[in-house]
Amino acid sequence: MATRLRRSGIGAAPSPCTTADAMSSTPAQDTPVAASPAPEPVDENLAIIARQAIVNENREVYGYELFDRSTASDSRTAASDAALLFNALSYAGAEILVGKKTVFINCTHDSLSGAHLELIHPDKVVLEVPPLPYSTTPEDIQARIPTLHALRERGFRLAFDQQVLRRAYTQWLPLASFIKLDMQAIKPEFAGPLVQFTTQHSQATPIAEKVETAAQYELMRSLGVKLYQGYWFASPSLVKASTIRPTQAAIIELINLVRRQASTGAIENLLKKDPTLSFNLLRFINSSGFGLSCEITSFRHAVMILGLQRLFRWAALLMTTSRAGGAPPAVGQTAVVRGRLMELLAAELLPPEEVDNAFVVGVFSLLDTMLGVPMDKALDSVALPKSVVDALLHGSGIFAPFLALTMACESGDEVSFARSANALQLSNRQVNWAHLQALTWAEGLSAG
Structure with missing residues (x-):
């Protein structure tokens, strides 16, 4: 036999990443965690996301609110909001995390203008909009309306807490698809008037949140509330998903190709040479959050479906969630x-x-x-x-x-x-x- 080429082994394999078992969509089967868990140092190859079920009066899961648990910081920024949504719909695998259910994502006001939302199918996501500080002027509240209107025009549903029922937020109220009523902040005698005001002055669906007792549930049910969230139904549970993150050098190369408006063939060649880039792109574009009706299985097709503008935004988001190293x-x-x-x-x-x-x-x-x-x-x-x-x-x-x-x-x-x-x-x-x-x-x- 002629002497043939020999390829040495691939070297030391990376340390295995811990992966939690896929969880059932039934809230009662979720693994409870502490109400306010102190984040621990985690493997940077893990996307760790907490979810809490939102259920109907029959305790059937309507959707999940997601919380980032991948970082040790409690501070939220536009970048961290983008990373949470990106990880939820690509790294963690939307089918494991939320299946076909609605995703509720907390947002900062800065992130509501973020380009990352243009990568997501609006039907899949409810954006939870926080109230502004009490010191905010009426002019500042008014100034947020064009952004909220634009999101609604694009098909996003918006959720607010009960602060939106205050007089200062009158012009926000028609934009609400959901209004969350905090059962820890509302006295029982005020629950009826708040639910009545919500249904009479908006088209929003009330959600009773932070429900911790049977009495709270029975009260809100008697008032006609259909959706619930809280520890009485399901504690937050964790999804840990292993990731392979491309090196930042590879992502920069992709960004440079896109900025130069390189041909589809040139971009495809880059995806061919970097398995981590191509893997992440295929997984993202086929996630339920992207909203395609068919599966994309070729690199060229993925690039053509995304287009250069959205490919640039995807790469920029990938950069924010990647590390300097990558796979060996x-x-x-x-x-x-x-x-x-x-x-x-x-x-x-x-x-x-x-x-x-x-x-x-x-x-x-x-x-x-x-x-x-x-x-x-x-x-x-x-x-x-x-x-x-x-x-x-x-x-x-x-x-x-x-x-x-x-x-x-x-x-x-x-x-x-x-x-x-x-x-x-x-x-x-x-x-x-x-x-x-x-x-x-x-x-x-x-x-x-």
Whole structure:
């Protein structure tokens, strides 16, 4: 047998990230946490989000309010609001976190003007708008109305607390889709008048929040309130989702391509060379928050669907939630080599429309290593064609022999290599040449 290229191992795998079990949508099955948990230092590869159910009078889940638990800081800014929404709908996996339910997100007034909201389908999200400080002048309250109007025009629903029932907020009231009534701040004798005022002077649905006793629930139910939130129904529960965050250098490169209005092909090439970028893009664009009716499984299609403006905003958000490091370089490099080698081999034997999927199989074949979770869990969070999943998860289907040969090229196992090459009727020369091209291509990408 001719001497063939040998690829060294991928090096030390990253430390596994802790991942909580996916939680049931039934509030009673949520794992309770403290009312005001003190954030602990966390793995920076974890997106940690607390959710609390909002239920109807039959205790069926209507939606979830989300809270960021990934950082040690209690302060909220426009950037942290954007990061929470971004993580909730991409990193954490919206299907695990909220399923098909409505998402309630607390916002600062600064974040209400944020470009990140243009990435989200308005039907999926309720924006919780805080009252302004008591010292705020009527002019300042009035000045917020154009922003709130614009959000409503775009299809977002807005939720306010009972402060919006004050005279100073009269012009905000028609914009409310929900008004939250705080049961810890309202005396029982005032509950009836507040509910009556809410229903008579707005189109908003009242939500009784911070419900902690049966008496509070029965009182609000007798007044016709249909939605509830509080410890009497469900404590906040945590979702911990492992993430793979691209390096900031990779994101900057993407941003620079977009700012130069590079071609779709050039951007696709960047996504091909960085598995973490492409993984995050596919997972985000297929999240329920993006609102597409079909799954996007190719990099080129994802770029075309987003367009340059939204791709820029997505990359900018990704930058704010990423770290300086990223996955160990050897892992990403090996994934890129695998993708390119499978692409080259498939080009010889498969129809052109299958060649892109062959690349995806190779480049995502190390997702389990990158995420530190079993491959089936890794694949749960990104939409891929069945043929790709079959190869990655079951070692079956049209791409399985190509993946087996690609992995044999790394292993140094001559018997495995010969068996895999013969199964595809490829000569040592063909495989060696393709492997050399793949290595050269990947090295050139990393150097560029």
